[in-house]
Amino acid sequence: MLTRRQFAVGSATIIGAGVLSSGRAGKADVLDFRTPLPIPKLIDAAKEGNSVRLKAASSRHSFFNATPAPTYGYSASLLGPVIRLRRGDEVEMVVENMLGCDTTVHWHGLAVPGAFDGGPHQVVRPGESWRPVLKIDQPASTAWYHPHAHHDIARQVYMGLAGLIIVDDGSDSLHNLPRTYGIDDLPIILQDRSFAPDGSLVYSPSPLSVTYGSRGDTIIVNGAVGPVARVPRGLVRLRILDGANARNFYLRFSDRRTFHVIASDSGMLGRPVAVRELRISPGERFEILVDFADRRAVTLETGPDEELGAFGAMAERRINGEYEPVMRFEPTGTHPAVKDLPARLVEPAAADPARAVGRRQFILDSGMCMPSDHGDEMHMGADRVMCINGKSHDPARIDENVEIGTTEIWEVFSLGMAHPFHIHGASFRILSISDAPPPAHLMGWKDVVLVEEKAELLVAFNRPATAQCPFMYHCHILEHEDAGMMGQYVCI
């Protein structure tokens, strides 16, 4: 088995120690899969009177049974609770900021108006709180929440601020999907981190980590290094979130078993789609069903990130064509298991480009471009700005105006490297990707797409946003977003 150190040293030789990853003495040399997969606390909003309290605060968390390291969390030492919301309910979120710096909480994937979206305009100052009331009216899906503070998203997420949201509309029981939280319905939050020798998180932006996004040498799942999940002997549903700052994961099982994708970002697919490997990019979610009826233990692993730009792809692939272990599954549970894969799920309406009222183009450029008039993009100690259509993000500038209730075709182009493009307040269907039709598992509703060269999206706008509280669209590589690869639109 490949050890963590071989992997780290291999990458570091070419990429340069302390550049894409810094500090590596703090991590485990070989994964032993002895840490049980941490299952974040579930908050079922309906059972709490539809009022959910989230306290963003500094904390301490131990990643290696070593001395606890400084972290951030939402009412937890790291990450936050999984929040279950029922379609049709109105839920009050009570966000308290005990961080000592400005923050916001964005409900990534929830269809709510701009004023409740938690983007960079809804700042929660230290010691203050924010109480949006969210009307939940969207199909079953896996969403998430994370900070969106101006120029400080990457660091805040890296330090631990992120959590999952389950939107429930009753289709789980209709299709007899695994739905017992923590047993056969598991949150899987994938991230990568680097640790200092004392076990603390290292986040030090440099010009290269801004260019490629910050990469860690150690993968964590729900905050744990190399965990194990004991699962029932049947179908298990994994709600996978790529919560990394920049890394794409190429997931497969060590025995190359087939598994089924049942949902993408914003909703279920028409039917389970069989795959053996699944790429997931920052911000994306997929729900998959894995069949453990054969009772064999298996490792989830990930391949080298091929989207690290020309230089990175060469380096990573040449040195380390191997997959590295992420976590282990052991089918030992006694819980009664769901056995049958549903034949059909929720067929999304046909994606009809003829309904589009217009077409816009967005060029995501991680090369050098001019700072905006505001001139405040020189931050993070790295004199890089990143652009969409030649313009770096300016909170005072509205870039696009769309009409609520319409659909448009958005053509997105990537320059420099592949960028995971995300739109707030809307979801979309992929019409084409690199000029080809999307694979079956990318044919449903989404809100993030990894654009290697070009993607053509059919975007449905049905939530309002004013110039005071516009919606964002941006690259979900958090360092790119912080460096200005973000625009904003009004929807009225």
Ligand code: C2O
């Ligand atoms: Cu995950 Cu602006 O979003």
Ligand code: CU
């Ligand atoms: Cu979002």
Ligand code: CU
């Ligand atoms: Cu990007």
